[in-house]
Amino acid sequence: MDTGKQEASRQTKIIVGLILAVWALVTIAPFLWMILSSFKSNAEISQMSQSILPHHWTLQNYKDLFISGNFGVYLKNTLIITGFSFIGLLLNAMAGYGFAKFKFKGRGVLFIAVLATMMIPGQVTMIPVYLILNQAHLTNTLTGIILPSLVGAFSIFLFRQFMSNISDSIIEAARLDGASEWYIFWHIILPISKPVLAVQGILTFIGGWNSFLWPLIIANDQKYYTLSVGLQLLQGQHTSDYGLQMAGSSFMVIPIVIIFLIFQKYILQGFNIQAEK
């Protein structure tokens, strides 16, 4: 009787596993096709019927990205923007700590104002932010690209959630020892907050690496383009050169997948935190 039940559940598991495997294969098929096509020559890719694997593996598409495609500049800009977004991460952490561990006048109202910004769709602020940056002569500069998305309400909210759970007695003890508030933040709060910093750090990296809309709006000059904007330009300019397009896409997708695989443990934990609170 008991074994019969287990048998049934194993059978269910195998069937479900098979369905999942097929579904997962369909899910990642576009990526596999992208990577394989990026190593095909343009002549091979323009044939009506293609084999899955390239006949002659070539790196020419990747070389072209940097020689004629300007991807070196785009990469540099993307890395600069991503680097600066970590300053934004620090500002979010500071604000989260301020809201979590201090009592001050206006705390409730200010925190609600922060949360309210989460509801505003990007399309509503897109035009006025552009006008504000234009008045400040920051359009077509890296500063103008970086500033609008530097801080985020959701990130502040998550930092506050995590830091509220840090025991007050640790902070009080440090204060009695004469530590300054900033010393406490840097040397006690941030080290304790490692789990949430890890999650937020990865999400910040992904966000910076993928940033598209602000660079697209603010940068008129190709020398300020990010990888996403450059890739979109490439698609417009080399409409039928799919080998080159697939190389550009692979160049954007593969680093993120590698980083995700390294840090996946933290990201998946991060969603547990978010869903439970």
Next chain:
Amino acid sequence: MGKEKLKKYIPYTFIFPALLLLLVFSLIPILVALVISFTGLDITGLGNWSTVKFTGLTNYIQLFNDPTFLQSIGNTIFYVVLGVPLVVFLSLTVAVMINLSQNKFFKTMRLLFYTPSITNTVAVAVVWSYIYNPSLGLLNEILGKIGIAPIGWLTDPNVAKISLIILAVWKAIGLNMLIFLAALQGIPRSLYEAAELDGANFWQQTLHITIPSMRFSIFFVTVTTIIGWFQFFDEPFVMTKGGPLNSTNSMALFVYQNGFQNSNFGYAAAGSFVMFAVIIIATLIQFKLQRKQRGEE
């Protein structure tokens, strides 16, 4: 005494930089957008503010007589009505299936399904444009092998919307699956043990224990997905530019095109407020339904 006074300001130094940025780039812009939506601000107005005229409700009236805008509302509703149930249903299905076991195979599946969510929309859209290509694309090649005539995935006005939805659903499953998985793992084992004693099989357990216990996360995913789909932008922007014949244009893309391609800032701002209003109404309806459902229990 002076030191005590200084201490009062310390909390503000922690929150000030972030708040200032949110104020300048989120809260003030809302007011600016509201004001310019009642003006005829365009590219000349940008150079010389004195030429900007207050036009009252003209922009809003014009919007509702603009066939392109009305079509983009219709398209957006189509995206939401078809896309949201698909995303919720499919990500819940994947989550329930993956939750069946904790072994390595199922953990690997979780990774594979999540991958599309973290990758860049532009890169993904470029790849899918290639897959959707009528003559060179993978999809029509496979269809051709089983004897189906080529489909104009992005060139046929009747099909293009659905092609974009397929891509967006593919991309959205991973993230929502993780939210559902986290919720699934929070359901007490004892509920299942009791059901097993009563002889309930896997499907009965799913229907009578799993789904009811997940009501909140289903609600959360539904609301965030609806809001996201009302702002559908990247996919039509990169893949179709709103075409063919405006059949894939969304409200968000309409705002972008009018604001940054035609430089009709006032008109675009009015469009963005209509969009904002639609999102708020849809969200309020969701909350009402949720409350009603709770009341019935």
